[in-house]
Amino acid sequence: MTSPLITVPELAAALGSERPPVLLDVRWALGGPPGAEEYAAGHLPGAHYVDLDRELADPPGPAGRHPLPDPERLATALRRAGVRADRPVVAYDAGPALSAARAWWLLRWAGHPDVRVLDGGLAAWRAAGHPLTTGTPAPGEGDFKVDPGHLPTVDARGAAELARTGLLLDARAGERYRGETEPIDPRAGHIPGATSAPTTENLTPDGHFLPAPALAARFTALGLTDPARTAVYCGSGVTAAHQLLALTLAGHDTVALYPGSWSEWSADPQNPVETS
Template sequence: MDTITDPAALAAALASERPPLLLDVRWQLGGPPGRPEYEAGHLPGAVYVDLDSQLAGPPGASGRHPLPDLTGFAAAMRRAGVTRDRAVVAYDGGQGWAAARAWWLLRWAGHPSVAVLDGGLPAWTAHGGPLTTEEPAAAEGDFVPEPGALPALTADEAAALARRGVLLDARAAERYRGDVEPIDRVGGHIPGAVSAPTAQNVGPDGRFLPADRLAERFAALGATPGAEVGVYCGSGVSAAHQVLALAVAGVPAALYVGSWSAWSADPGRPVATGPQPG
């Protein structure tokens, strides 16, 4: 388990002698908080993890969802029961962004086996999977982060990558062009970045496109296994989903965690607008 899993495979894994640890990461930009949804019903054995407080640091100059303090992140993951020798499966309400953020952070921090439940909780229930309101008493984990297992970019590195490689902008196309900007200081994109909306990684059911179709999509954007690829979004959440989609397609990619929220907060950073050339 190192990218995605489906409900049938997850059900089989949960029935095995060494079931994975489940993390419920339901979250929506701007709320409401996911904890009440977790308490109303979640996968049996799942532990709730809060994206804003446990999978990100306080918002500021480094972005709206910067990397969390490593000590605090490690403690939160151990409280959730994360151990190095047990697989982890993260899921959310179906969009996949929050679960992908948990996937990326744990993989970046050196956990060897993390997957996202493709389609999240809706896919699980559609498959006939049960839900419960019982909260497990998670045994303390032993996970010790070793950051750097997945590549991360600084703002300067993202700018340089846009010039020499392929930097994908995972936001909606209208935000890339600068037509609208509902959240950050200014609209537009990092000069040289390529528009690649995260929403196009999935089908109408919210599940990832097949690996070959994802590979075709990214190849058309210049993101191939031999290219140097980076991704950013608004605040490093939907871009994690894009990095996961690229991994499914067999394309390694680096994440600019600060993303547009950090880039646009610095008035010294250049901003491009309009459609990409060609």
């Protein structure tokens, strides 16, 4: 299996090849600053900005803060960015891939055969001395057709069932899992039976992913025995994709995403909540 990550030297070489990848800048942070402003201030040469809130998700609603995008909404954004079925795609963000992984997961869910994430993101690119540009490329002429459903998902009922009978990983920070704080969603706590597994523990101090053996050991320690009976959630289905990328690196590429995540679960007063 090709790694879902690409290193800075590998990307620099690929960009100089006869078949360079399509670059997607997916910078985003909960509460800002807007990724479009950061993109305008400097980005990898040739990269197209993709708006996570508006293009990689549907509007907030009963299904959570970042519902999976309508397939045509997603296809329009990807074609504008030049995504083609016969060209590799590389997504990046400011550093630890917390938002770039959303693009990676969506493209795989939509059926793209060759998509990777820049390990270390823009921070690693700059640290290696590579240039940025403020020039905006012309709209791409992509032809990618979104075919949803190539990766597994679960709904709220499925997540609750796996929390009881399989393994449900909560990718949020530990203090949100424990209910000590909740900065954005209606209630604090976690889905009963879920296991705390913060995404930050997938990373080295400089924002790169841990080696695959270390990630595999981590998920084994968290209780993973059957990837097909495992799912991940977070606040709104964004950083959970980062956990799924780490799981794929560890050799577990059949783990499901709960797209609505805590933003959907906590908004329904009939859903029980645990704090601990």
